[in-house]
Amino acid sequence: MDFKNKLTYWYSNNKRDLPWRNTQNPYHIWLSEIILQQTQVKQGLPYYDAFIKQYPTVFDLANASEEEVLKLWQGLGYYSRARNLHTTAKHVASELNGHFPNNYKDLLKLKGVGDYTASAIASIAFNEVAAVVDGNVYRVLSRYFGIKTPINSTDGIKEFKKLASNLIDKEQPAKFNQAIMEFGATQCKPKNPNCTVCPLNDSCIALQKDMIEFLPVKLKKTKVKTRFFNFLVCIDNNKNTFLEKRTSKGIWQNLYQFPLLESHKSLSSEEFHLLNTEDSVLNNLKFDYSLYNTEDKVHKLSHQHLYTKFWIIETKELPNNSIAIKEIKNYPVPVLISSFIEAFNFNDL
Template identity: 60%
Template sequence: MRFSKTLIQWYLQNKRDLPWRNSTNPYIIWLSEIMLQQTRVAQGLPFFLRFTEAFPTVFDLANASEEQVLKLWQGLGYYSRARNLHKTAKQIAFELKGEFPKTYNDLLQLKGVGEYTAAAIASFAYNENVPVVDGNVFRVLSRYFDIETDIASAGGKKEFTQLASELLPKGKANEFNQAIMEFGALLCVPKNPDCQNCVFNDSCLALQKKKVAQLPVKSKKLKVRHRYFNYLVFSDIDNNTLIHKRTQKGIWHNLYEFPLLETEIIETEENILALIKNQNFIKNSIQNIQLFNPQTIVHKLSHQHLNIKFWKIKVNGKIENGIDWESVKKMPFPIVIFNFISNQ
């Protein structure tokens, strides 16, 4: 089909030189795909390079501690990806003796590997004829063929996967899948694509019908939840502080943080002091309290906006189970807390 042939020609002339494209090693491809989920290439590339240097094989990753993995992942976000990555590495290294499954259906049996990632590994590493369907693919196909099906619906995903499968030239899955994803990332971008210089400007239905900005169709996002975090940065006579690991399920699972007071609204210093006295964070008496950031830090997650304040609290005597700042800096933290620590 002309679409597929033109797309691959465009890709071969315009593709970015990325390290995972120079390899058919399924470990390298799997690692890059997990890292690039919900992450731009420019942001993910430095993390990928650090990871492959620290963990050049799946055995190296499997034998690392979770804290080592989370520390290297720090700043990339969506930390459940890192935890799942580590679990899957152990599965491959210890249960499968380091051998990645070689088919799409077998790859789906790995922990944390869904249809998209399985298709990416199967087609990029083994050239299996399976289509990869991600946000870029939805956008390119919906615009070119003027498809108004909601991409967030189960039926929509099935429809686009079927179409991508029909367009995929047999024996060229690697090139075609890379091409359509790259085209969506570089040219057919979400906002203000350069349609006049597009190789499909004479055949794209959305361009002909002036519907480029309306496609793809996606149902509204979930309502954003606003939360108010007050981090208590205690400091004792030895300048030691207090941290703990977030063990509850939800955001930042198994990352470290300072003692936390979550409130319903932005609270005053007086109310924060009263709340601290009602908790059992420390036994020490408080000398003084100071707000580190008068301007609330708004940290945006996919469905949550965290309104964060750091309270620096000097206490008398020594904190029980206190930790020095050099040790603190070695722990994995959410990036918003890591940035605060870096400014100390």
């Protein structure tokens, strides 16, 4: 058997039963692919089920508000995916009569759909011969063929795309694409792959040269920035609070949070007080404050480590643009905020 036959044979006997594998509905395939971008199946699965249930058709998704979509996406991260998802749903619903493009070239034009996702939808939903190259494919091919070209270099991206295009089973592109990805996810894993039971272990270059742990090669590491966040958890006698929407570009765009004061270092209570006397959020208000967490809560993102303090601000009456505390749960918020809300028992007030 050749490479593609070994893979598809292995896939037939080892594939997981996943909901998006029981359909060719382009809407379902598209939804699953967006959710699974940079996301493990285990993490994305419950979100897929929730979206299908909440929005059975692309029209249902198109008719929702962005805030509702972000709320359902809450916790999954990379929120631009959710915003683009909504944009594309509206486009497909209103401009394309609810019909997704049925080929790679046109799929590529959709917002949030890049080379990988266009190839995935074209092959899986429409059986087009379009090779997918995701993190799994990079790993499988770099190891099996012993390719040291960095997978995130311009040359590497072209080289692996070309190689995958030459290897794909033209008779069953949908099965081949899913097979090589599934193989990378559960057999040719990043750490400690069990090569002794691998169907490709008689011809894998990396295994022969003992290079498994050094492939694939990837350039540069991300530089992590440290930031200091002070959230103002305002509470008044009528059980109201403040939330603000993050409208600017950057992390958590269009999600909500407690009013934020960013500082250049972790603030003491005295420094925090001084900051507030000059800040507009609380001006003209008489308030008492206390620090909820003595130790900074550290929230780690890919490129940022957030050292966070939650300041509890109690006052008699907040301005009328405040919201009822019990309404907080309706707003999409970052995990950092939702974790605080859960830990901080507002009922004890």
